[in-house]
Amino acid sequence: MEQRKIDRINALAKKARETGLTDAEQAEQKALREEYIAGFRSSLKAQLDNTVVLNPDGTAHKLRQKKD
Numbered sequence: 001m002e003q004r005k006i007d008r009i010n011a012l013a014k015k016a017r018e019t020g021l022t023d024a025e026q027a028e029q030k031a032l033r034e035e036y037i038a039g040f041r042s043s044l045k046a047q048l049d050n051t052v053v054l055n056p057d058g059t060a061h062k063l064r065q066k067k068d
Contacts, residue, residue, distance in 0.1 A: 001039045005032055 012029040015021060021029065051063045 001036055006036070008032060009036060 009032045052060050054060050
């Protein structure tokens, strides 16, 4: 996510605490937060997909997603 969008999220959060937000600003804040969370989840998933666990006996295996 671009730094200017993160700055905007922070500015809207500050304004919400101090004076409140208009309906348009609330909608913008919600959309920006959803985009941020989606990017965070994607980044975390990519990091976990590339994680290798090393066992004490020297063997290694990649992490796999748990199936329900």
